[in-house]
Amino acid sequence: MDNIDKMVGIRIKTRRKELNLTQKDVYAATGISNGNLSEIERGNVLPSSKALVSLSKLLQTSIDWILTGEASIIDNNSPEISNIEYGLKLNESEELIIFMLRSLPLEEQLDVKNYLRAKVAKYEKSELSSTSNHGKNVMDGNSEIA
Template sequence: MSDILIKELGERIRSVRKERNMTLHDLQEATGMSNSALSKVERGAVVVGADNLYAISKTLGVSIDWLITGNAPAINKINELSYKTKKLDDEFLINEVISIFNELSRKEREDLFFVIKGAELMIKRQSIRNKNEAENNTSKITIEKSGYNYSNESKMINLPVLGVAAAGAPMEAIPYIEGYLEVQEKYKDCFIVRIKGDSMINAGMENGGYALVRQQQVVESGEVALVMVDNNVTIKRFKREGEKVVLIPENDNMSPMVYTKSLDVKILGKVVKWYSAQEAANIFKEEI
């Protein structure tokens, strides 16, 4: 995410917080973030993680999409309703959501769907994180060695594998958890997709392997990204050329995919690590 987008996101958070007559302490109590971290986020000094961004959006009653882009007023309306009415009758809530949904355009409905799926992913990931933290708290081992005490804390967590992404032609995403990979704790804000195809073979991404993806809506030109093209997902090297977006394969036998309208391509995240099928075999779990 560029420095300008980070600063604008922080300004929107501060603006809405003040509209709600909330102090930083109030936001801290609701989100679990520290005053110092929230202050840095509002100043645009740091990048806010996906889980914390979700907590802030839920507390302030605005959508994640709006916080990042400043757009999506209709989606905002749903969160505004949630903010004003803390305890909602189920029938009332369903009727309100249907009424708002019917007013949306096709594009707005698709955006709303992905906001909801993103929130669902974050909730599931938080549940997994809570379980991992509970397991880590019980697995601390103190080792006596050469007269020193060493604290050997488990730094591995389980991340969900969310279906398949094509390393070839774009293919339909499969929005369900098909298993888990045990990875380092530093990747706690990521998710995993299984790779299908060989268009990224020169980068080491093999068919049947797994890609570790950090959820974000902006990547630098030249970085490898998980992108959505017409409701299908693919892994490619992302490059922007003026008004055009180019998705570049890492396979000498394949040609780049060029899109004249950047709106045709939606970035879902940055690929930060990948595993071959053989490497993943030892850390894959069907359930936890």
């Protein structure tokens, strides 16, 4: 066991506990199994790059901090974080939605995420259906121009 591996594990475990997250919470949010997380937190293995990204978001800190301890903790209540990550400017409504989401407990956030996924899937299905119906009308020569 390398000293770096051990320190990475300590930082992850400490930050997880600061946020009052259980290993079960981490699994629910990231897909990292309890056994794997336990190995990481004990310093027996380093997290994969995918796990690092997931952990940094969940633990509200940078990957640099997880690996080196030299970067600051991120304030996820700041909409500017999303602007930096995605290069987008959020409008007031989007900022409010993000603020409200982040004020919920993790389990409730996951419920909201699942609800949104279902709504988007339903919307995309209806859009696809209307597009394919329009295409049929065009092929039959019965299309209307709006």
